[in-house]
Amino acid sequence: MGLVPVIARGQSDGDRSHMTDPCNAILALDRISKTFGRAPFAVKAAQSVSFALHPGRTLALVGESGSGKTTCARLVMREYTPSEGRLLFKGKPVETGDARALAAYRRSVQMIFQDPFSSLNPAHTIAYHLRRPLQLHRRDLKGRQIDEAVADLLTKVQLDPALVAPKHPHELSGGQRQRVNIARTLAVGAEVIVADEPTSMLDVSVRLGVLNLLNEMKRDMKLALLYITHDIATARYVAEDIIVMYAGQIVEWGNVNKVIDNPQHPYTRLLLSAVPDPEIRFDDPRAQLKNATVGEVRRLSAIPQERIVAIESDHFVRQIAA
């Protein structure tokens, strides 16, 4: 099997992964690479990355800092242009020349940022934050209709419009602000939402609320969600599919339960073993990560590899150097 083969060649359905299947995908990355700087100092932030987002499904992208997950998010947001490869939106490549298609793309693909405290303008009310995208992208709405739409959006994200709309961001908690951010992506009629660590700056007690909201939105509005995180436990909570990245490469991907219950790549195993587990105390030898092992896994995982192995249906792993 070649490098992420499923896009290029037609194969039997058993081999076909949801994530790399571009048919009926709303957005697909086709062997995209992104390099920063020039040789010999070039950094390959993404190496031949392929995945697809489907309506009503969540794809979790996990990996440590510097593994390339935010680069992927920025590629999807068209903040970076890929060095190689194609970005397909509804089956068609996104061309820079076509202003109308580009506007449609920007409307459909929206982002939720990590920091709810800096992603809202402190000088404006919540109503303003939601009214602006409506005025720009929903030209058919006039006057009172806009206010109604704002109230409707706030209700959708379980905030009380009468209470929240006139407030300024500093009067809201982190969780409430993140809900406003979600409402803002819905205001323009997003079809794809890229959420870059949406809950990492929130309190534990409100995290689940925000994740549940994302889950509901996905289900009810058929959104395609790209959920970027380093917390595998929450990835399992919201996502159907998972991609594990390291050093710009996708090292393992597939159905979220299959990958977590039966991790094959040494880096995935390392990542899973480091997740805090209250069952195992630090003094327990099982909990000990050996520095030498960690270094070795990192070194081996960073070597670019072409060979992909299918572990079971919907679970693939990049073979590591022997």
Place this chain on the structure above:
Amino acid sequence: MTQPLLSIRNLTIDYIGETTDFRAVDDVSFDVAHGEIFGLAGESGCGKSTIAFAISRLHRPPALIRSGRILLEGRDVLDLDPRELRHFRWREVAMVFQSAMNSLNPVLRIEAQFYDVLHTHQGMNRKQARERTAEMLRLVDIQPDRMRDYPHQFSGGMRQRIVIAICLALNPKIVVMDEPTTALDVVVQREILQRINELRKTFGFSVLFITHDLGLMVQVCDRIGIMLAGKLVEQNTAQKIYGAPQHDYTRNLWASFPSLHGARVTEIAAT
């Protein structure tokens, strides 16, 4: 139990407002034994960081300690005069702040930042300080020859380890760690905490560990206190907090963590 290292007795701290005061810490008492890791867990705004600051008297107005005592080996920290306080800070209580990797001075070499601490508190000269710096860096798995580098040349995890090395340079009796690994990813977090655990066993210092990650806390700490709105609602050994939580709030806190294995949690923690 013999005399605890740190003993907090009926501590009450208010933030003074124009019209009303906000009680951030309400009648909190707990002890930390020699060589123990004690954890404080709770949401943001529950007062755990306020306690951390109060221990080395770093709290600033409008925070005001209304009542209570903070005893370190029997001596009340609140009675120290400014000169004693200077000696006390860092030498007896060291602190790793939240996002500590940003607390290094970006325009000074690592070496100079160690010298700052070692010269002020122990009157070391440059040569002695360099030797001590090399020793401390080795403890946290950083090449000693990198002491001539600037903070931006290190990764976040390495910077965090450097801060911990500076903290331990004076052999403090207790290290207060306020969310030391929150900004780091899980593998790096594990490496750092494992190292702290080993160093604690070697040098015998105590740790007051503050985080909101209960799972991690149960792994690291010997005993845990759960805080809610300024009050310490539950205090027990780590195993009991995990296996048999008594207070409703502790149970809700547990319920709000999606677990890696087993059933998906569905209920939302009530606050």
